[in-house]
Amino acid sequence: MAGAGRRPYNFSAGPAAMPEAVLQRAASEMLDWHGSGMSVMEMSHRGKEFGAICAQAEADLRTLLAVPEHFHILFMQGGGLGENAIVPMNLSRGGQVDFVITGSWSAKSQKEAQRYCQAHVAASNADSNHTQLPAPSTWQLSADASYVHICSNETIHGVEFQELPDLATLGSQAPLVIDFSSHVASRPVDWRRVGLAFGGAQKNLGPAGLTLVIVRDDLLGHALEICPSAFNYRIVADNQSMYNTPPTWGIYIAGLTFQWLLGQTEGGLTGVAAMEQRNLAKAGLLYDFIDASAFYENKVSPDCRSRMNVPFFLRDESRNDAFLAGAREAGLLQLKGHKSVGGMRASIYNAMPLEGVQALVAYMREFERSHA
Amino acid sequence: MAGAGRRPYNFSAGPAAMPEAVLQRAASEMLDWHGSGMSVMEMSHRGKEFGAICAQAEADLRTLLAVPEHFHILFMQGGGLGENAIVPMNLSRGGQVDFVITGSWSAKSQKEAQRYCQAHVAASNADSNHTQLPAPSTWQLSADASYVHICSNETIHGVEFQELPDLATLGSQAPLVIDFSSHVASRPVDWRRVGLAFGGAQKNLGPAGLTLVIVRDDLLGHALEICPSAFNYRIVADNQSMYNTPPTWGIYIAGLTFQWLLGQTEGGLTGVAAMEQRNLAKAGLLYDFIDASAFYENKVSPDCRSRMNVPFFLRDESRNDAFLAGAREAGLLQLKGHKSVGGMRASIYNAMPLEGVQALVAYMREFERSHA
CATH class of the missing domain: 3.90.1150.10 (Aspartate Aminotransferase, domain 1)
Known part of the structure; x- marks a missing residue:
């Protein structure tokens, strides 16, 4: 199947193709990471070896995405669907949240959030069958929303924001939450316009089971009482993503991917x-x-x-x-x-x-x- | 460090040592699983290749642990600490739950459950500094508990139930929930005495980031309204653990471990x-x-x-x-x-x-x- 000696080209929407150099490195280090005598999968997450892997991955990601210092980088579990609940549990304060519906993923986010807040649909492209973006100037934003949610790239419908909305110019003081699962690291992020970004790793970063959350410092500490400790951003941040055992292999593979990305030139x-x-x-x-x-x-x-x-x-x-x-x-x-x-x-x-x-x-x- | 040509012996409490044969197999299949042209990490979870891997892993685990047909096997995310919230969100019905405290892990479970139910301490070995098991005959079980929680092996204090309690003989009609993270697959489980068993994979089954839940059919469908969909056992079961993208690599490695276990004789x-x-x-x-x-x-x-x-x-x-x-x-x-x-x-x-x-x-x- 592989044709003339090459690996096939894999167009999966996710889990998705990974850089061959990352796979080769992972295979070569499988039984002994850097002379430690251990596979990365066998390392205590509290040990110095994995501590170094995780710290390097976080630092490299911060460089790669130019994440400002007042944002926390969290490595979590649960995927994008998990975050559909975890974000409102942490950020909604039980109040009103504005959702912009542009396809399947933002629609799922809005539906799930109804468990925790008043999930207001500020705009929707459903009448175009999710083939157009509603202009930000037409969004019906609330005066007092806890946040505004968009999916900045809709994996299923193939719709992408080419520019993040500047909520301040639209009359909203709310932080912008972006689900950037399927285009993270494919383009720069304008963090001035973002309060929180989340994404499953399995498109552009690494294997399924690792979830990335990047959140502005002032948005921590407002979780609802029913938010599980393992998914409370404040607790996760205070414990450097090690309140519960993190998905160590996923962080390792993502770290190799970050290094690969940092080495790419064009x-x-x-x-x-x-x-x-x-x-x-x-x-x-x-x-x-x-x-x-x-x-x-x-x-x-x-x-x-x-x-x-x-x-x-x-x-x-x-x-x-x-x-x-x-x-x-x-x-x-x-x-x-x-x-x-x-x-x-x-x-x-x-x-x-x-x-x-x-x-x-x-x-x-x-x-x-x-x-x- | 490795001594006479062997790998070091790794006594980590978790993530922990894995069978060398599993690591070698994973390394050899890294760039091309069974002629598919893909790493397992690159496979769509909806594709036939990963579907076969997941179904085989579930079937092998059912064989290995002799799981009866009226129990569901769920592959989830969030770890043991996540389950400390997820179990009461699914099983407590907001009522009373009995906890038997035998060490750090059961104590954490009881503390977290307080967000969702009346988490009653039915027994505790704190006065022995977690070095003895309180005899089941001394447990103060509630008349109407939604379930009774024990940690059947306390990883930190090194305390293990050598026999699961038979709640019916103790005057309780409640299902028994066991946190068996750190001794799953090390000994048989008497499923007649169990309603739900959960565990992080990273001790005996595979890499961190995969969480195993085995739950009796009649315990599904009672989740609290605030339970996230991704962690609702009924939804996870109805979608064969693929409501959200599962931790595919973890399931693959656990599957290899199950096959290794099935091949062991003594x-x-x-x-x-x-x-x-x-x-x-x-x-x-x-x-x-x-x-x-x-x-x-x-x-x-x-x-x-x-x-x-x-x-x-x-x-x-x-x-x-x-x-x-x-x-x-x-x-x-x-x-x-x-x-x-x-x-x-x-x-x-x-x-x-x-x-x-x-x-x-x-x-x-x-x-x-x-x-x-």
Whole structure:
């Protein structure tokens, strides 16, 4: 399946492809990390070896995302769906929260938050079938919201904020919460506009089971009484993410990924800025090809198309199975779209090289030629 | 450090030593699991490859622990400390719950549960400094408790129930909840006496970040309204542990460990029964040596000494640092006791071979000879 000696290109939406260099390093260190005589999985989280791994991962992530000092970096468990409850338990104070619905994930967040607060829908793109972003100027923000929640990249619908909203200019004093699970580290973050960012690691950072939370200092300490201690941001922060045993392997793999990202260069840029250039090139190549084709279609408005998740359709959907089977033969894996949307989806995260997108476009062109 | 070509023996209380065969297998499959072209970390949890891994792990665990069909096996996140909140959110119905305090972990469980229910202390061994088990006949059980909670092996204090209490004979109709984090799969479980068992994986099953819950069918569906969906046992069970993205790598490693366990034999026994024989032999060797020595001491009552976690003290504690440094030189790692107890602790889980305990006893004997 792997084609000419290479690994297949894996377009899974998550868990997703990882840098091959990270996998090779993890394999080589499996039985003995740096002469310790232990696998990272076997290390006490309280020991000096894992302490060093975790501190380095946090420091590297802070560098990579340019996280200001007044934000805490927390390594947690529970994934994005867990955070849908954990964020309002920590930040809502039982009051009103504004949600901007732009696809499946923000809709799930709003629904879950209703257990803990008044989860007000300030805007929604449901009438466009989640293919457009409602302009911030149209959002019906509350006067006294505890926070405003957006999903800055909708993995399923392929809709991305190309710029974070500046809530202050919209008349809201509330902190902005972003679910950035599926585009974290693919582009810079303007932390001046953010109060809290969370994401599951399994798209751009590492394995499933690690959840990243980056939270501004003043937002800690307001958890509801029913918030479990293990998910109370104040307690997690005070214990350097080791109140409960953290997902040590996930932190280790994410740390290797951070080091890989810090070493990437593109057009004189490094790290996330370099990745952004590559991601623009990859996404541009794929969207341009789809737009120029009468055989394929992407329905998302061009101003909010995701650089990470590209849902697309064959206009003749009777060819879907043949398309997927041929792709698999060509070493192009996991292209089937999410069941709620149908069609195809190519997730082209940081670990997907330009060559992978070129191979996908070449395959799509050939499939079109032979089936049109 | 590794001595004569072998890996060091790692006595960490958790995350803890893993079978070398599991680590080797994981390393060899890192870049390509079974010809799929993917690392397990890169697989969609919805794909057929990971689906097969997860189903096999669950089936093997059911075989290994002889879990009856009317119990659900759930793979979750959040660890034991997370479960301290998740169990009462799912099972307490906001009513009364009985706790038997036998050490740090059961005490933490009782404290956390107070957020969700009336957490009644039915018995405590605090007056013995957590070195004895209160006899079940002395427990002050409530007439109408939603459940009774015990920690069946206290990792820090080294206290283990050698037999699970039969609540029916104690006048309680409540289901028994056991926190079996640190001795799961080291001995059989009498499921007739259990309603729910939970444990973090990082002692006997796999890496940190995977939490195992085994729960009787009739106990599902009673969660409090404030229970997060991702931690609602009914929802997790209905979605075969894939309501949120599960910790896929942890499930894979646990699955490899289950297969390793199923292949173990001892004295004509296999699986957990074989491990129990080995664990009895390992623990017996270490306790017998300590009891015969005037240099070392274990303070736990012989009838409830843990087979997994052996805290011990040098009677002259001024030699602690020399003991630990020499142990490290001898390839005997992570023997320092928990800070709340002090002294030393040897955790001798399933993955610790008899040879590791023999090496520890030999070192302890030599240290005593040269320092007594």
